[in-house]
Amino acid sequence: xxxxxxxxxxxxxxxxxxxxxxxxxxxxxxxxxxxxxxxxxxxxxxxxxxxxxxxxxxxxxxxxxxxxxxxxxxxxxxxxxxxxxxxxxxxxxxxxxxxxxxxxxxxxxxxxxxxxxxxxxxxxxxxxxxxxxxxxxxxxxxxxxxxxxxxxxxxxxxxxxxxxxxxxxxxxxxxxxxxxxxxxxxxxxxxxxx
Numbered sequence: 273x274x275x276x277x278x279x280x281x282x283x284x285x286x287x288x289x290x291x292x293x294x295x296x297x298x299x300x301x302x303x304x305x306x307x308x309x310x311x312x313x314x315x316x317x318x319x320x321x322x323x324x325x326x327x328x329x330x331x332x333x334x335x336x337x338x339x340x341x342x343x344x345x346x347x348x349x350x351x352x353x354x355x356x357x358x359x360x361x362x363x364x365x366x367x368x369x370x371x372x373x374x375x376x377x378x379x380x381x382x383x384x385x386x387x388x389x390x391x392x393x394x395x396x397x398x399x400x401x402x403x404x405x406x407x408x409x410x411x412x413x414x415x416x417x418x419x420x421x422x423x424x425x426x427x428x429x430x431x432x433x434x435x436x437x438x439x440x441x442x443x444x445x446x447x448x449x450x451x452x453x454x455x456x457x458x459x460x461x462x463x464x465x466x
Contacts, residue, residue, distance in 0.1 A: 278322045281395050284435045285320040285327045288443035293317055296450065312336050313457050317446060327438075328365070328392045329446060333453055335369070335385040336461065346385055349460055353387050356456040362449075364389040391449060399437040404430045 293306050296317075300310040307316040318330040340346050350369040357367055370388045408429045410416035420432045 278325075278395070280435055281327060281398065281438050282320055282322045284439040285329075285398070285442040288439035288441075289317055289320060289329060289446055291439075292443045292447050292450075295447075310454060311458060311461070312339070313454075315450065315453070317450065320442065323392070325396075326392045326394050327398065327442065328390060329442075330388060330390050331446070331449055331453060332370070332386045332388045333457055335387060336457075337385060339461065340464070345464070349464060350385075350387060352460040352463065353453075353456050356459060357389065357452065360452060362391070362445075364449075365392045366390040387453070389449065389453065391445070393442070393445060395438075398441045399434045403437065404433045407433050 293308070296308045296315070297303075300308045303309050303314055305316070306318065307314055309315070313336055314334040316330075316332045318332075320327045320329045322328075335346060335349055337346065340349055346369075354367055357364060366389070368388050370386045371384070407416065407418065411418060411420070411429055420429065420436070423432045423435055
């Protein structure tokens with residue numbers, strides 16, 4: 273059973289990812305749910321999940337099958353994406369090609385291939401004790417313009433700052449991973465068109 277810290281961290285990580293999705297849907301073409309569309313590719317960000325002492329989330333992108341006529345082309349595309357993403361400093365915990373059969377109206381089936389990435393961050397990576405102390409002192413001294421929202425479960429100033437940092441960090445980390453995936457898709461699309 274998750275402890276209070278885990279439950280609160282998961283809640284605020286979820287808020288951070290929701291805010292990121294809204295930003296990406298405003299920047300690109302919005303799709304239903306947690307998805308957005310850019311450059312002939314649909315992207316999706318999952319909700320965070322608390323697993324052990326880590327917060328995990330998935331990012332996926334549809335493989336542009338209309339540009340890749342054969343199964344070999346699909347596999348080449350995936351392998352190229354995999355190379356780019358595995359060269360990053362923060363590698364995904366898992367990187368898979370997933371086949372989804374989708375039928376919205378139960379009349380026709382659409383088979384789609386996705387690149388699915390799983391990222392995992394220990395809860396301790398989502399906040400910084402020294403930064404919490406610094407921000408708390410600034411608020412206590414009145415030298416900070418930061419105002420803390422009323423946070424149920426966040427009873428102390430340091431506790432509230434920790435939860436805000438979790439929201440900010442998960443949004444930053446996921447935003448960077450999404451930007452990397454968008455850039456990887458663009459690079460691979462251009463490479464395979466040659």
